[in-house]
Amino acid sequence: MKKKTAQILFLLAFAPFLRAQSPSFKLCSIEDAYPNAKVELMYEDRNSVIWFGSTQGLFLYDGLDFIPFLKSDTSSQHVRAIYQDKKMTLWVGYEDGTVYQLVGQKLQLWMPEEGLPKMPITGFAEDPEGRLWMSTYGEGVYYSEAGRLYNFNTDDGLLGDDIYVMAQDGLGRIWLGSDGGISICSVKAGKKRVENLTREDGLPDEIVREILADPNGDMWIGTFDEGICRYKTKERRFDFPLKNWMSGTVNCLALFKEKELWIGTEGNGLWRFGLQDGSLRQLTNGRNFEKSKIYDLHRDIEGNIWTVSNTEGISFANRQFEFAQLDFQEIQAVLADRDDQLWIGTPDGLFSKDLKQGENAQFQQHFKGLALNVISLHEDGFGRIWVGTFGSGVLCFDPKNNKLRRITEADGLANNNVLSIAGANGKVWLATLGGATEITAASNLLDGRPLEVRNYHEKDGLSTDFIYKVLIDSKNRTWFATDGQGISLLENGKISNFSTLGHSSSTSKKSPDRGLKAVYSMTEDHDGNLWLSTATDGIFKFDGQGFSHLAMKEGLRDLAITSLVTDAKGQVVIVHQSGVDLLTPSTQHLIYYDKELGLSEIEPHLNATCTDRWGNIWIGVKNGIIKYTPLNEVLEIDPRTRLQSVSVSLLPIDYQSVAKFSHNDNDITFNFIGVWYTDPTSVKYRYKLDGYNADWIPTKDRQANFSQLPPGKYKFMVTSTENDAWLDEKVVSWSFEIMPPIWQRWWFILTCLLMVGGLFYAYLKWRDKRQQRVYLMEKEKVENELAVIKSQINPHFLFNSFNTLIGVIEEDPALAVEYVEQLSDFYRSMLQLRDKEVITLKEEAALVAHYGYLLKKRYGENFNLNVNLNGQKGFIIPLTLQILVENAVKHNVISKLKPLTVNITVEQEDCISVENNLQPKVQPEASTKFGLASLERRYELLGGKAVKVEKTDKHFRVCIPIIG
């Protein structure tokens, strides 16, 4: 032990024990991908995604990659200002005075009628009336209202036209920092108003490089020479919380509400100004910031502080956690007291350090001679420090006068191993390995007065005498976390015990597998619930009635938890081997922190935690201290899910404007990201294609591919988490539709059906018509036959024939026989042929020849029939020629003076002409007009050429088409 003390003394003398306590900065290297891009500014948009402006263009940073957004023209890519307005339009201002809007994935030049500035754009802002303001370095400030651009410059009362910075106060007024001071601009009823703040108003330096609005309404001002000042807007005066600034020009500021102001300088690094304790510290730990020029500072929604500097490029750290490495081996207890003394208990004794003295203060050892193994620390209401030891009882001393009282088993202490100390209302409770002790912590305790001690053991009702932790709750009740038996409550001198066994009825449903055994740590949340940590079984929550269990399934990543503390925001801080997690009790949402702490294996000691007077929580680990600052900002606890791009058949599309695809474009790839800067690699995703997937698909990939999607309506949904539990993370979705192929669309099918229906209908119509025609033809034929027969058995014909016959019989009996033969042949042919549809020309010619013979015999020289068919082949409707010849005989005068000649000839090879000279009877024979009309109709029904009838003064001609 002596050797170790000597070692400690040696270290005390020569080693800087506490390296600067600071957040752990990580670098985001843009140089790998874009070696020439010098980043100068950053902007967090309304979706909490960070954009960087560089000399080579605009970049979006998703935590893993820098995504460039470049102008397509040749003007300067040097970005000087980025802003997203309330309508979510991203504005980008460039060195050459041009202004672009991001439309979809493309930058589009903004072209107001008034023209764009020629000088660099240094900032954008939007006032409550919706005017967009644009500051320039050289032309003052512009604002756009109702599509028109207006200007404020020195002519309007500005103190300078070179605007370094533009900010907005709580009233929406525009604050401009220039070489002449601060100008506050506003527009009321179309009138421009300028109010100036100069040295006369108390501004320490007229060159104003940075203005930052405090959420409380005040304005922080960074100057060229005189550091930082604050303008109290209500009192309308400057105040100077930070005095004796020696670090030159202030370039940029970032604020953690009521906690800390970060100051970036022109060449003197990065500084932190504590708003609670007034401390000013330069950031030195780990990174090369000492002589940095800091271009920009930003506090993001996750509680990270981002810097852009000439030495470290882009880097950021989570402001909630700071780590300082100490050269102690085991830190078993920590305490930050009301005088800002940091106390540390180790196996080698008790050490303290004055936090007010900054980074370089060193630890001093106390009570070296006592060889203490310090395992617990407590400060009572009188500012006295209680030191619990392993084996040496408890020490109480006053750091102001070093008065000391040691209390051991000899003084009535239950046990000399004091694992935990708590106190309230003039009492101090000790948790020991031999029961609990209650000591009345009177004001004169250190003056040797008799002690008031009361012990509680198993015999008094405690479930076991091994107690790890004592806690006074908000109702001033005392709770003990015991080894193996759950928790015990001491209230009004009575002890009651709670464990899952004792309350099996209420807990069996929630945690049937695990019972509450050894409780290592215990904290009360702001709703009065107790949270208990166990050796290997995770966390139990005790609401006064029953227990519920949190384990891996609920998102815990380590079941061996060493400490639980409730922070000022009501979150439960969970300390374990793998890191520090924050639990929101109401939602049970967990955030993991590990790499952000700045160390990989933290090896925390049991209950080595404390909360200082500012609400910061100090956690002692194996070789250092973690300081957790609950930030006053409302922090984002989920990654911001973004749908980065959509590709169809591997080609990226502008998915914000297209959502319908043809059936071929059914191979769709989604690229998404959950932006979680704190730890981008921890982000996990799950996605679902509504209309295709039934369940969510978990993945670590940032891509989802769907190929051969059938036509239909879909909705792609994706969400992300940084822990393993899925609770209420926001879902990003995009709906689209794959159109069915043309032959599956309703209108096409309908058209096809209509067409088929139409064809069918047309066919029916046609068939109907044809049937009707056949029927008509049949009818016509029958009528014709009837007419022909009628005409042939016409008594006149027979009478005439017989008359002719009578004359011939006597003169020439042989001729008479021939005549009768011809007559009977004629009748036979007629009877044979009349049933047929058509007959050959030859058959018809033979028939007409018979008929002609009969007529010739009757009329002698007065009638001539010349049939000349030249052997023409073809068909004809039966009796056609006969009817025509008969007509000619019937309607014309036949006499010696006026002989009738009928010529039957072939005309143009497809038609037979029947022509006679026209010499109509004076008294026309009664005619039914049936013969010719019927012929015409029959030819028409056959569908061939029509029968042509020509009538001149001298001739009558009928052309009968030959049927081919």
Added chain:
Amino acid sequence: MPIRFFLFLVPLFLLSFVKLEGIKYTAQRGEIHFKSDAPLELIEAKSKQLKGVIDMEERAFAFSVDMGSFEGFNSPLQKEHFNENYLETKRFKTATFTGKIIEKDDFTKDGNYTIRTKGKLTVHGIAKERIIKSEITTKGGKIMVRSSFTVLLDEHGISIPKIVYQKIAQEIAVDVEAEFSEMKQ
């Protein structure tokens, strides 16, 4: 140059220019043209009586036009309406634009420039602050100024009866062209 014009410019000089002895350029020739492209009727007119002066040292300028001098209306009736009903040219004889040049370029040297002027546009007796973009071509001591801008009627208190809405656009497009050369003292 009509004396009337100089009489008019005297108060402008007093207002705009601190020094009277700076190098000044005056418009030798100036033309202003406006166009109202309403759904039912296109109204166009032109005046050659645009006057102007630029003070190169102060980077200040003044333009003025006699509102009664516009010619080229579609009909005498249209002109009468323009003069009596809308612009009330008897009450408000001139329209002016006075102010300063935003750019610091020395455009008396030969070359082409795009500049912006910031000043007060007074039409119909109502002054409005405007930024107006101009194209400048300088050659051999002559400065050609060309600019196009719009005038919103209700900004200048020019009220149009509802029935005539279809005939007169709310936004009037104005084109100005003027040639300046150095004023001999």
